[in-house]
Amino acid sequence: MSNHHPPSFGWAGQILRVDLSRRKVWTEETQRLTPTYLGGRGLGARLAWEELGPGISAFDPRNLFMAFNGPLCGTSAPCSGRTTIMGVSPQAYPTEWFSRSNMGGHFGPALKYAGYDGLVVAGRADKPVYLWIEDDKVEICDAADLWGLGTYAAQERLMQRHGRDVRILTIGPAGERLSRIAIVNSETESAAGGGGFGAVMGSKNLKAIAVRGTGGVRIAQPKVFLERSLAIAGIARHPLGWPEGIPLDPERTDKYGERFNACTQQCPARCTESRFYENVPGVVYKDKTYRGQLHCAAALFQGFKTTFYDWDIGWEAGFEISNIVNDLGLNNWDILFGIVPWLRDCHRAGLLPDLDGIPVDFNDPRVWTELLRKIAYREGIGAALAEGGRRAPDILGFGKELADAYYTAWGFACHWDGHGNRVNKIYFPFWLVPALQWMVDSRDPMADGHDYCEHPMRWNKDFSPEHGLDWQVFMDVAAKLYGSPAALDPRSEYEDKAFPAVWHGHRSVIKDCMPVDDGLFPMIYSMDTPDHMACVAGMEGPSFEYHLFTAATGAEMSEDEFNLAAERIFNLERAIHVRDAGRDRRVDETIIPYFSTLEWWENPVTHQRRALDPARFRALADEYYRLRGWDVANGRPTRDKLVSLGLDDVASALYPG
Numbered sequence: 001m002s003n004h005h006p007p008s009f010g011w012a013g014q015i016l017r018v019d020l021s022r023r024k025v026w027t028e029e030t031q032r033l034t035p036t037y038l039g040g041r042g043l044g045a046r047l048a049w050e051e052l053g054p055g056i057s058a059f060d061p062r063n064l065f066m067a068f069n070g071p072l073c074g075t076s077a078p079c080s081g082r083t084t085i086m087g088v089s090p091q092a093y094p095t096e097w098f099s100r101s102n103m104g105g106h107f108g109p110a111l112k113y114a115g116y117d118g119l120v121v122a123g124r125a126d127k128p129v130y131l132w133i134e135d136d137k138v139e140i141c142d143a144a145d146l147w148g149l150g151t152y153a154a155q156e157r158l159m160q161r162h163g164r165d166v167r168i169l170t171i172g173p174a175g176e177r178l179s180r181i182a183i184v185n186s187e188t189e190s191a192a193g194g195g196g197f198g199a200v201m202g203s204k205n206l207k208a209i210a211v212r213g214t215g216g217v218r219i220a221q222p223k224v225f226l227e228r229s230l231a232i233a234g235i236a237r238h239p240l241g242w243p244e245g246i247p248l249d250p251e252r253t254d255k256y257g258e259r260f261n262a263c264t265q266q267c268p269a270r271c272t273e274s275r276f277y278e279n280v281p282g283v284v285y286k287d288k289t290y291r292g293q294l295h296c297a298a299a300l301f302q303g304f305k306t307t308f309y310d311w312d313i314g315w316e317a318g319f320e321i322s323n324i325v326n327d328l329g330l331n332n333w334d335i336l337f338g339i340v341p342w343l344r345d346c347h348r349a350g351l352l353p354d355l356d357g358i359p360v361d362f363n364d365p366r367v368w369t370e371l372l373r374k375i376a377y378r379e380g381i382g383a384a385l386a387e388g389g390r391r392a393p394d395i396l397g398f399g400k401e402l403a404d405a406y407y408t409a410w411g412f413a414c415h416w417d418g419h420g421n422r423v424n425k426i427y428f429p430f431w432l433v434p435a436l437q438w439m440v441d442s443r444d445p446m447a448d449g450h451d452y453c454e455h456p457m458r459w460n461k462d463f464s465p466e467h468g469l470d471w472q473v474f475m476d477v478a479a480k481l482y483g484s485p486a487a488l489d490p491r492s493e494y495e496d497k498a499f500p501a502v503w504h505g506h507r508s509v510i511k512d513c514m515p516v517d518d519g520l521f522p523m524i525y526s527m528d529t530p531d532h533m534a535c536v537a538g539m540e541g542p543s544f545e546y547h548l549f550t551a552a553t554g555a556e557m558s559e560d561e562f563n564l565a566a567e568r569i570f571n572l573e574r575a576i577h578v579r580d581a582g583r584d585r586r587v588d589e590t591i592i593p594y595f596s597t598l599e600w601w602e603n604p605v606t607h608q609r610r611a612l613d614p615a616r617f618r619a620l621a622d623e624y625y626r627l628r629g630w631d632v633a634n635g636r637p638t639r640d641k642l643v644s645l646g647l648d649d650v651a652s653a654l655y656p657g
Contacts, residue, residue: 009220010071010553011039016116016138018131020204021061021123025138030117035555035565036646040070041100041512042569043118044086048098049572049650051122054580058090058196059178059203061124067111067169067209068118070515074109074217076226077548078233079517083108083192090180090196091334092442093390093411097581098573099442101197102512105190110167113213125205130170132162133211143207147176150327151185158210170208171198172329174376178202179386180411181331181375188276188292189322193331194412194444196388220554228551231537232544236520248275252315256280261293283317284369290323297333298322300423303362308341308422317365324369328376333444335372337421338389338406338413346399356380389413409591412444416453418599425463426453427601428610429492435595435612436501436624439588440635442577445508450519452504456488459525462604469525471605473532477525480533481542490605494616498623506566510545513569521545568645571628571637575650578636585625585635592617 011034014027030043037046044066056062064087072080082104089099111119114135121131128143146154151172158168168186175182175198182198183191192198201207219225252258261276274295282288302318303311313321325332340362346352347360354360356374361367374382384395390411393400406413406420414420417438418431426434433452437445461468475485482488482503484496507522523541526534534541546562549555557565577583595612602609625632629641642651 009218010075010549010555012112012115012117012215012217014116015043016111016119016133018119018121018138018140019123020121020125020129020140020206023125023140025140027116034071035553035557037569038071038510038513038549038562038565039117040068040073040084040515041086041509042565044068044084044100045098045569045572045576047120048086048576052088052098052576052580056088056580058088058092058096058180058200060088061204062122063088063200063203065121065197065200065204065206066118067107069108069112070117070513071553072514072516072548074112075219075552076229077514077516077552078229078236079520080515080548081106081109082512082515082517083111084512084515085184085192085195085197087197087200089443090178090182090199091194091331091388091411093388095581097442097583098576099195100512101184101192101195101443102515102518103184103186103190103192104517105167105186107167107169107186107190107209107211108515110211110213112217113215114211115213115215119209121204121206124203128205128207130158130206130208130210133209133213134162135212135214143205146170146207148173151329152188152323152327154208155187158208162210163212166210166212168208168210169201170329171201171206172327172376174329174386175199175202176207177376177378177386179330179375179378180388180391181334181386182329183326183331185326185329189295189298189326190293191326191331193333196331198329217552219552221551225548225551228537228539228544228547231539232523232548235523235526235534235536235541252277277319280316280319282320283314284320284365288320290320292323292326294319294322297336298325300336301325301332301368306422310344311362313363313365313368317368321365321368321372324372328372330372330376333415334389334413335375337415338403339375339385339392341406341420342389342392342399342403345402345405349399349402351398351402404594405597408444408594409438410441410443415444415446416450417595418601419594419597420600422600424454424457425601426457427603428599428608429490429494429497430456430488431595431599432494432497432617432620433501433504435591435617436498436621437505439591439621440505440574440624442573445505446518451507451522451524452500454519455525469532474525476531477533480531481524490603494613494620498620498627501624502627505570506563507542509566509569510563513566514545514549516545564645568647571642571645572647572650574630574637575642575647575654578654583635585621585633588621588635589618 066086068084085101128147130143132139151170154170155168178199180196183193184198185191256277278291280290301321303309305312375385378386384392390407393403408414416424418426474488478488479485486492486496487500511518523534539547546559598611639651639655
């Protein structure tokens, strides 16, 4: 296979295609899709439109397992080392449909250095295999000796075989057994967690993908690109609210070598949620020591004896459990925010006396290890739980109403929605925007929700008296960014919440296409400017991605055209769901009962707790659909909207005749 392809800037210029059923490997040019679909998530969505269709389920050999980087991946752009995984999702509930996941680590840049903007795998091997990619050499290799190994041992064996510098995606026993909450893991804790794409790999008998790339990335304007990257990195290094970074823990630094460790390549931030540790002793398995990263939800395995996480197994045991979850290849979010709270509530309600003879006692780390093993290997109650916490009540025949409290929509457990998740503090009216985003997405929509809800929630003076901003500052920013101060007014109601939901939905697409970190981008707020809007080197914060993209690729696009490309991709994904899954407004509105329960958090300004008003929310949804150019009655993109976005073929397919 030749690696000769037209010269390109930013993009590698080709996509690697593999058909495991036919054991065929080939490439196709990226050029026909760029810059129209930007990169990453956009390229995957276009291929999904062209090659998937109604009736293709998650475990169908015709399903595509797609791993895409993006035009900034492998460059000096801050937080740009991410990878987007796409395909028909096994976790999606009640309908398996096209969705995505996202991960950090170093696989995406390595694939780019090997000369590929993405990898698309179809078919099913007749026995376990792995892919070995070294620049233009691509082999489908026997994986008999890898099958059955955990994600850590599989990576170690592949590094022994191919070198310590290879970058690897792999699945664990959970993915091999087609658990719908199986992850794709890389390194220690870089994972495509949501979506169940580890099971898609398992269904294809694909244990791992190992890559070594020896090339680079050509930049259209190297000097300008470097200057912009360094300027933006300077802001990212000290995000608002964490001006000096969260300090290391002296005891853990001394005992376990705690250090800051970015969750993706080129990330300069020293955030609280990404640390690396060495030689942590096992609590359950006392003959073992563990090393690896701990970030995001994984830090919650230890528990805190709060109202929600009412267990405390200690930090060392929590670190051990986190490692076991990753090694088995299970989604820690579904376990922590869905399955375990649900099991606990079922036990309290008298519906679940024990876990196949194991006490329902999450203060005992041995209960955790045995439960996780049962899920990964589909033993006993674990066979139902391996289907994901949203499907488990249907299979077991009890506790559905209790699970309703934790699963917002589409088979995904609560996240920044003010209800089931009692860890991330968000209160009315701010969760109205995530509610709209949940309504139209295919999964947990927090790539477009972090920036709207997390940052105002954590960077206001009520939450952070020392570093936070006054609410008036947020309202002033909202007036400039969204056209109305009510969009970020803690005393507001349903007005002016539709536009932020649309705007941040497009930002989600941009982040997954470039790619950049979904927690830091878009950069909106600043302590260092008079109007508190991020700005550096003549670039406004919400435009950072555009300026990096044009300098890297040389694409002659205005910023309006860049943003229009994101809107095109968002509408294309909606069209896929309309065509393949019958998606309409009726489906969207199935989220309403979840939000109609009383929120968990109290608004610190109004001192109230609220529930969704269904009638007012439906009126808000009307506004959202109109802003999108979708039919208000059925929630479908109109023919005129699709044509205006250059999606004429999509319009013809949805509106024949």
